[in-house]
Amino acid sequence: MAVQLLKGNVAFAEAAVRYGLQAYFGYPITPQSEALEHLSGRMLQEGRVFLQAESEVAAINMVYGAACCGVRVMTSTSGPGFSLMTEGLSYIAGSEIPVVVVDMMRGGPGLGNIQPSQADYFLMTKTAGHGDFHPIVLAPASVQELIDSMGLAFALAEKYRTLVIVAGDGSLGQMMESAELPPMQPLPEQRPVWAVTGAKGREPNVITSMYLVAEHLEQVNLRLQAKLAEIRKHEVRFVESQTGDAELLLVAYGTSGRICTSVLRQARQNGLPVGLLRPQTLWPFPEQRLRELAEQVRGVLVVEMSAGQMLEDVEHAVQGRVPVRFHGRTGGMIPMVEDVLSELQALASDLGVTP
């Protein structure tokens, strides 16, 4: 496949088709509607299922129904739609059905605006619905990484029978970059044994998240937690830059992570011993690695397009070993390289870190 200029929303939609997406249900919402538009033609062209639902509530429940049939299925949305989907996400988590959701975050709360934001971090990693569960949350920082995340998302969802969220933001969805799409992959021929396909020659399959006996539900929860522990153990992903000799550490993901790559370059040009940890999974969070780095560096600067959400996970990992500072923009504003740089320089001078 050739490298081509691709818009983020179109890129992840087309990548999903090539990774074997069999059904898409969605509701238009800025800034991700191009994905739904792209799939409306492509899925039918491939003889697969596309349906524009009457709401995000209906969309996620259509996804749930299709996923119960054991096919590769997804939806995509932005914050206000994600809020509506949380009911369905909880049922999906409770019945351990593989589903992929893309959230192109926009400014909130409420109707907010349609500019990029990272303020759905809590929603995606910790509060995606009632009850005890975490989805796997992937956080790509470029159109190429977004494309690759789709393949990974389906693989992880099916491997663990879990919910996987691909967390982007308005800028990642709207930007055009050169990237390479995967080749078309064959669709799976068989349905998993747990799927509802009609009870032909077997006992009926029942997919439910209801366990009325407390002892039973506790067992289900213990099994879920054991699975989440496995995911924590095996699926933490992050990118580390120039941490070898770093005395200061930037922690940022997605678009903020990209901005911090520029900050890092300039800071290093100025001679500041800085490194960058960019989580590619927000859940599970690279807690262990961050804790190790906290033994090495003298201070941490967290950069987010929110009022400080991942910040809490960073503080939890660092456990007060070194000072943790925060630079955040909200409401659809994007951190500027020079602002983050001066924040970093202030931290350096407070801690006596010199070039």
Place this chain on the structure above:
Amino acid sequence: MSQSIIAPEEMELAYAYPASLTRAYTHYCPGCVHGIVHRLVAEVIDELGIRERAIGVAPVGCAVLIYNYINTDFVEAAHGRAPAMATGIKRVNPDNVVFTYQGDGDLAAIGTAEIIHAANRGERITTVFINNAIYGMTGGQMAPTTLQGMVTTSTPMGRNCQLAGYPIRMSEILAQTAGAVYVTREAALDLAGIRKTKRAIKRAFLAQMHGLGFASVEVLSTCPTNWGMDPWAAMQWAKENLAAYYPLDTFKITDAVKALPA
């Protein structure tokens, strides 16, 4: 006088337990109509030979455990979302026969958007809608279909429509959608009504199996426990009151559905 003795295997079968009905005891209250309608659904599934093709979508409400009683593949939907789940299932499994079984709170309150749009899209699904004018599982609160003046645990002085809104006639609304091919209201309140309900359910399944569109059967029912009546009195009350506000009628039937084999 001697009569020839007929061997059992040569006798005409007059009664059998439906293969699509499990042997589980139901959790329903004495006099509840759910058990009757479950059996009708199971008999229809048997008669159409679709037990191994059928996928049911269970509601939230008293019938939440229907998958323990009907012997087919099942999924359990969130409250009101059964038509959306059924849509997802039917779209990826067009050869399966997909049905929802919903109560009045599920279909006529929290799930109105889902049922109307599923009907309007002409989803090839079958919906059985139990209307007993009350929330049973949560303990007898007002349903969207509760009649004016009916006492419930959330309308202790009787439903005041000026305050709590009016009982909603869902079948009449569903019949307005272009995608619906068969919308009818029956009453499982006496033997004749039960037989008629079964014919309607069969027709609604057949409409789906012939790919015609959305089909629903509303079934007027009772809730002796939460109405505070004995089962017999509840049946009589329903015939006099529920059926007066919710007329038994077929609100939509296309020619293609009419032409289906009975």
